Amino acid sequence: MKIGYLGPEATFTDYAVRQLFPEAERIPFVSIPECMDAATAGEIDAAIVPLENSIEGSVNLTIDYLVHETDLQIVGEAVVPIRQHLLVHPNHLDKWKEVQLICSHPHALAQCHKFLHKEFKGIPLEHMSSTAAAAKFVQSHPERNIAAIANSLAGEEYGLALAQQNIHDYSYNHTVFAVLAKSGESISIDPTVESKTSLMVTLPSDHAGTLHQVLSAFSWRKLNLSKIESRPMKTGLGKYFFIIDINLKIDDVLIPGAIAELEALGCTVKMLGSYSSYKI
Numbered sequence: 001m002k003i004g005y006l007g008p009e010a011t012f013t014d015y016a017v018r019q020l021f022p023e024a025e026r027i028p029f030v031s032i033p034e035c036m037d038a039a040t041a042g043e044i045d046a047a048i049v050p051l052e053n054s055i056e057g058s059v060n061l062t063i064d065y066l067v068h069e070t071d072l073q074i075v076g077e078a079v080v081p082i083r084q085h086l087l088v089h090p091n092h093l094d095k096w097k098e099v100q101l102i103c104s105h106p107h108a109l110a111q112c113h114k115f116l117h118k119e120f121k122g123i124p125l126e127h128m129s130s131t132a133a134a135a136k137f138v139q140s141h142p143e144r145n146i147a148a149i150a151n152s153l154a155g156e157e158y159g160l161a162l163a164q165q166n167i168h169d170y171s172y173n174h175t176v177f178a179v180l181a182k183s184g185e186s187i188s189i190d191p192t193v194e195s196k197t198s199l200m201v202t203l204p205s206d207h208a209g210t211l212h213q214v215l216s217a218f219s220w221r222k223l224n225l226s227k228i229e230s231r232p233m234k235t236g237l238g239k240y241f242f243i244i245d246i247n248l249k250i251d252d253v254l255i256p257g258a259i260a261e262l263e264a265l266g267c268t269v270k271m272l273g274s275y276s277s278y279k280i
């Protein structure tokens with residue numbers, strides 16, 4: 001089985017792939033959209049992409065690309081603990097407090113915002129395509145006193161020294177990764193802790209109280225929602241769609257009944273997936 005991920009080797013996404021699919025052939029991509037495109041084209045069996053972080057919130061690029069640009073389905077998800085470390089080239093370990101630049105993925109920098117503000121005020125931050133790309137960049141510039149924020153796997157992979165560990169601002173730091181595949185493809189992930197169904201719901205325009213009616217379609221059926229999030233449709237100001245997660249696998253009665261009720265209200269409903277959730 002071929003699984004695509006945001007590369008290079010030793011990103012958090014790569015770590016998630018290694019945990020979920022230890023036997024798979026891992027294929028790195030330079031961006032999340034490229035990885036999803038490869039799944040759509042059938043070059044890989046599934047793409048693993050970050051969806052949401054407990055400190056930083058949703059990964060908008062993933063959600064928007066999934067909804068607007070692909071027909072991929074969510075076939076599984078994994079909740080992965082995230083530990084961010086400050087890594088430097090071993091040549092500069094004794095002067096890590098004087099680093100001239102700190103680079104990482106924007107989500108990783110944001111997860112360490114308070115640490116950076118306190119310890120490295122005024123030091124430039126550079127966005128890289130992933131945490132491992134930042135670690136690789138530091139490795140390839142041994143002459144510069146610069147640092148990467150990345151995980152310990154990247155530290156080992158790129159021969160960097162650990163200057164400060166666990167620098168994320170809140171100790172509870174977890175990212176949810178989605179497993180995306182073409183519709184009809186099933187990928188088994190065991191053991192399952194929870195099940196979920198994700199829907200994209202677009203409301204009819206200018207109807208007072210529709211969101212209330214949408215929520216009551218779930219509430220009177222006692223369908224427990226774990227997330228409701230709005231994202232712009234990208235067609236005009238004030239035009240939004242909703243992502244709604246239900247804590248249940250698709251069944252024959254309750255969820256199809258709720259969907260039919262939403263459609264009767266004039267909503268458009270797209271099934272994003274019904275899948276198992278795995279905790280690493």
Ligand SMILES: O=C(O)C(=O)C[C@]1(C(=O)O)C=C[C@@H](O)C=C1
Nearest residue numbers: 011012013050105107130131175
């Ligand atoms: O850069 C990485 O290592 C990634 O896998 C990406 C990513 C993200 O996009 O949120 C994944 C997990 C962490 O939250 C930080 C970065």
